[in-house]
Amino acid sequence: MNIKLTSRRTLLATSLAVVLGSFSVASVAESLPALKINEAKAALGKRLFFDKRLSGDAAISCATCHQPEHGFAHPDALSPGYPGNKHFRNSPTVINSAHKKVWFHDGRLGTNLNDVTREMLTEDYLMNMDMRIMQERVKQDPVYVKMFKDAGYGEPSNGSVRKAIPEYLKTLTSKNAPYDTGKMSTAAKRGQKVFNGKGGCSSCHSGANFTDNKPHNTGVAENFDVFLDPMRHQAFIAYAMFMGVENYMNLKRDPGAYVQWKKADFSNMGTFITPSLRELKQTAPYMHNGMISTLDEVVEFYNQGGGQDSHKDAALKPLKLSAKEKKDLVAFLESLSGDQLTGPEHVWTEKYPDEYPVIADWNNVKN
Numbered sequence: 001m002n003i004k005l006t007s008r009r010t011l012l013a014t015s016l017a018v019v020l021g022s023f024s025v026a027s028v029a030e031s032l033p034a035l036k037i038n039e040a041k042a043a044l045g046k047r048l049f050f051d052k053r054l055s056g057d058a059a060i061s062c063a064t065c066h067q068p069e070h071g072f073a074h075p076d077a078l079s080p081g082y083p084g085n086k087h088f089r090n091s092p093t094v095i096n097s098a099h100k101k102v103w104f105h106d107g108r109l110g111t112n113l114n115d116v117t118r119e120m121l122t123e124d125y126l127m128n129m130d131m132r133i134m135q136e137r138v139k140q141d142p143v144y145v146k147m148f149k150d151a152g153y154g155e156p157s158n159g160s161v162r163k164a165i166p167e168y169l170k171t172l173t174s175k176n177a178p179y180d181t182g183k184m185s186t187a188a189k190r191g192q193k194v195f196n197g198k199g200g201c202s203s204c205h206s207g208a209n210f211t212d213n214k215p216h217n218t219g220v221a222e223n224f225d226v227f228l229d230p231m232r233h234q235a236f237i238a239y240a241m242f243m244g245v246e247n248y249m250n251l252k253r254d255p256g257a258y259v260q261w262k263k264a265d266f267s268n269m270g271t272f273i274t275p276s277l278r279e280l281k282q283t284a285p286y287m288h289n290g291m292i293s294t295l296d297e298v299v300e301f302y303n304q305g306g307g308q309d310s311h312k313d314a315a316l317k318p319l320k321l322s323a324k325e326k327k328d329l330v331a332f333l334e335s336l337s338g339d340q341l342t343g344p345e346h347v348w349t350e351k352y353p354d355e356y357p358v359i360a361d362w363n364n365v366k367n
Contacts, residue, residue, distance in 0.1 A: 030208040031180045032099055035170045040151040045168025047147065048161055050348040053137050054121060056128035057359040059083050062120065062165070065091040068342045071282025072172060077290025078225060081235055082128045084363045088226040088236040088254070090290040093283045095341065096276060098170040101213045105288040106257045107273040108243070113166035121161075125235035131158040141353060171346060174278050177338035184335045191332030194325050199302070201329075203315065204274045210336065215257035215271035218316060219307025222253050223289035254289065269311055281337035295330050 048054060049062045065079045065087075066072040074080070074091035081087030089105055097103070102110040109116050121129045138144045138156040145156060153160040178184045184192070195201045204212050226232050240248035243259035257271045272288045286292045292301060301307065303326060306316040321329070341347075359365060 032096060032173055032208045035098060035173065037170045038151070038167055040147075041153075041164050041167040042171050043168075044144075044147045044151045044153075045164035045166070046171075046346070046348050047144070047350075048138075048165050049168055051352055052358075053352065053356050054127065054129055054134055054161075055082070056130070056133075057083060058356040059358045060127065062094075062127075066094045068347050069340070071095060071279045071337075072341065073283040075284070077223060077285050078232065081125050081232075084231075084361075085125050085235050086229060086231040087125060088232050088239070089288055090285065092275065093279055094169055095172045095279050096174055096209055097172070098166065099173070099209050100211075100276075102273055105272045105275075106255075106259050107213075107215055108257075108260050113169060114162045117162045117165045125238055134158055134161065137356065140355070172341055174336075175338045175341065177278065178335040179332075180338070185331055187328045187331035188335040189332075191325075191328035191330065191335075194321065194329045195332050198321065198325065199319055199329060200315075201302070205277050210277035211274040213273060215261075215268060215273050216313045217256075217268070217271045217309055217311045218302075219309040219312040220272075220287045220289065220301075221291050221307055223291050224252075226254065226289070227252055256288070267311055270309055271311070277333060278336045279338070281334050282340060295333055296326070299326050299329050299333075 052058050052061045052064075054061060060080075060083065063072075065074050065081075067074060071093045072095050073093040077090060079087035079089060079091040092105065097116075098113065103113075103116045109119065118131075119126070121127050121134065122131060135156060135158045138148075138161065148154065148156045148160060148164075151160075151164065153164070174180065178188065195205075204214070204216060206212050226236055236254075237248060240251060240255065240259075243255075244262075245251065245255050245259060253270060255269055257273060258266065258269045261268055275288075280286070280295060284293060284295075286295075286298050292298050299321075302316070303319045303321045305318040306312055
């Protein structure tokens with residue numbers, strides 16, 4: 001009886017504290033759930049992730065664009081892409097990707113990481129790999145033959161590759177972020193109140209991974225390198241054509257999630273899936289096209305109510321944050337970053353066989 005009464009009093013006190021604004025926001029931190037990981041399969045996936053032989057010309061690996069020292073993202077505004085062409089978007093981090101519900105800036109895949117892995121390997125402006133060739137390359141490596149067998153996959157196959165890499169990605173989960181450990185600074189705690197209150201950030205950046213997994217137009221300026229650099233533009237054209245975008249040859253903006261949900265009035269043109277806010281300290285620059293360099297600039301961008309766009313989300317309004325509130329908000333955003341995942345448990349450091357030399361200037365190779 002006393003236990004029930006105490007519980008009711010505690011609940012009442014907590015409710016009053018929330019109403020009065022005195023409840024500690026740090027005490028309601030929502031951490032990412034633990035994932036069950038098969039160690040043998042994850043070890044195989046790690047070796048595959050860093051292996052350049054998984055690309056068409058054996059020049060790049062998954063880690064070329066998702067670099068451990070940069071939070072498994074890329075420090076350039078726009079991803080380098082496959083040799084002989086360049087990419088037209090920023091490389092997002094793959095840390096916590098196993099917790100996502102939709103993938104890519106435009107949300108065009110929302111099934112599972114197996115499909116995401118397949119697209120990243122086979123798309124011509126990404127890794128340009130023929131899965132049949134990849135399977136034969138893997139089969140010719142005795143180390144892989146043993147690792148596939150030890151992982152329970154039997155003989156190496158492209159299907160198993162698409163399973164092993166996602167298993168490795170499960171190991172890339174935020175670790176020791178102050179937000180998760182309860183060790184946020186006083187400024188970060190104040191910033192969390194701004195985040196959830198006056199800033200309105202949590203309306204889109206919600207849940208343990210700080211995303212609503214929905215597309216929004218925030219008015220981010222176009223990165224015109226996409227259209228001025230022929231190598232980037234050819235990749236953009238190939239993508240837009242494949243996704244069925246109208247008048248793609250004359251398009252001078254990234255359609256974003258419009259390719260997935262084409263609205264007749266184009267009202268979702270330039271919308272992009274809300275990104276996770278975890279590991280921001282490691283993954284600058286920001287936005288789908290790398291147009292914002294620092295967290296201070298990101299906060300000021302939203303403080304101004306976002307950018308200019310005829311389809312901008314109506315919810316974006318000037319926030320009128322004070323200098324102190326902006327500084328505190330940055331402190332909170334930084335508290336969402338944990339340890340760098342650059343140790344041997346996350347990075348493959350052993351050498352690979354040199355059986356497939358890089359094809360120099362493959363665009364001009366003649367038989």
